[in-house]
Amino acid sequence: xxxxxxxIRINNQPILIxxxxxxxxxxxVLLKRFTNSFRVIAPDIxxxxxxxxxxxxxxxxxxxxDLKGFRLVYITTDKTDLNQQIADHAKALGCLVNVxxxxxxxxFVSPAIYVDRHMTVAVGSDGKxxxxxxxxxxxxKLWLSEN
Ligand SMILES: C[C@@]1(CC(=O)O)C2=NC(=C\c3[nH]c(c(CCC(=O)O)c3CC(=O)O)Cc3[nH]c(c(CC(=O)O)c3CCC(=O)O)/C=C3\N/C(=C\2)[C@@H](CCC(=O)O)[C@]3(C)CC(=O)O)/[C@H]1CCC(=O)O
Ligand SMILES: NC(=O)c1ccc[n+]([C@@H]2O[C@H](COP(=O)([O-])OP(=O)(O)OC[C@H]3O[C@@H](n4cnc5c(N)ncnc54)[C@H](O)[C@@H]3O)[C@@H](O)[C@H]2O)c1
Numbered sequence: 001x002x003x004x005x006x007x008i009r010i011n012n013q014p015i016l017i018x019x020x021x022x023x024x025x026x027x028x029v030l031l032k033r034f035t036n037s038f039r040v041i042a043p044d045i046x047x048x049x050x051x052x053x054x055x056x057x058x059x060x061x062x063x064x065x066d067l068k069g070f071r072l073v074y075i076t077t078d079k080t081d082l083n084q085q086i087a088d089h090a091k092a093l094g095c096l097v098n099v100x101x102x103x104x105x106x107x108f109v110s111p112a113i114y115v116d117r118h119m120t121v122a123v124g125s126d127g128k129x130x131x132x133x134x135x136x137x138x139x140x141k142l143w144l145s146e147n
Pocket of ligand 1: 027098099100101102103108111112113123124125126127130
């Protein structure tokens with residue numbers, strides 16, 4: 001196993017998302033259950049992202065200075081080499097990174113989550129089989145709602 005399941009406080013600092021496409025939107029929708037403060041940086045940002053309350057967006061290409069002051073960084077551009085480069089810059093600054101197209105260079109991966117008031121169930125596969133994580137989360141969700 002490579003990834004430790006922990007619960008991190010995220011409501012005290014904005015989350016940085018580089019890239020503003022489908023994966024960025026998907027991440028923001030899931031993260032909205034836990035925080036309401038995001039900065040999105042990309043030359044083309046989906047209108048659905050711009051409309052989300054709590055999203056501050058900047059329409060430009062990534063530059064290394066964009067990382068300053070952030071702790072959690074989701075890297076979601078459609079360019080594999082660029083994603084790797086951003087991850088290297090972010091790690092050098094001490095940020096924790098999630099790289100959408102490369103779990104092996106991510107500092108953290110996102111589990112499949114079920115939330116019921118203050119209780120959470122988070123299922124992960126150590127970054128190896130996301131569909132199995134989603135399937136088990138859905139089974140647990142069903143079982144919990146019936147018991
Ligand atoms: C659980 C969830 C949480 C979240 O996203 O926050 C999550 N992925 C979700 C959905 C989803 N992801 C993908 C599909 C389409 C599948 C299909 O149809 O084939 C769907 C289904 C859908 O969208 O419904 C594709 C995909 N995912 C990853 C890769 C890259 C790779 O594996 O190399 C590719 C292939 C890309 C490609 O090749 O194009 C990688 C990761 N996805 C993870 C988490 C991390 C591992 C977690 C673990 O340890 O199990 C990890 C490693 C990194 C990360 O992102 O943290 C969320 C469900 C939310 C929910 O239901 O609540
Ligand atoms: N982890 C997952 O769950 C998952 C699921 C599907 C796809 N992916 C991978 O995630 C990546 C993104 O997919 P997508 O569907 O969101 O792509 P997309 O085409 O919808 O969005 C790409 C975004 O990257 C931005 N971008 C491009 N160059 C940039 C730069 N220099 N600086 C800043 N932003 C820049 C674009 O403006 C756009 O907003 C792909 O590599 C894909 O393979 C991951």
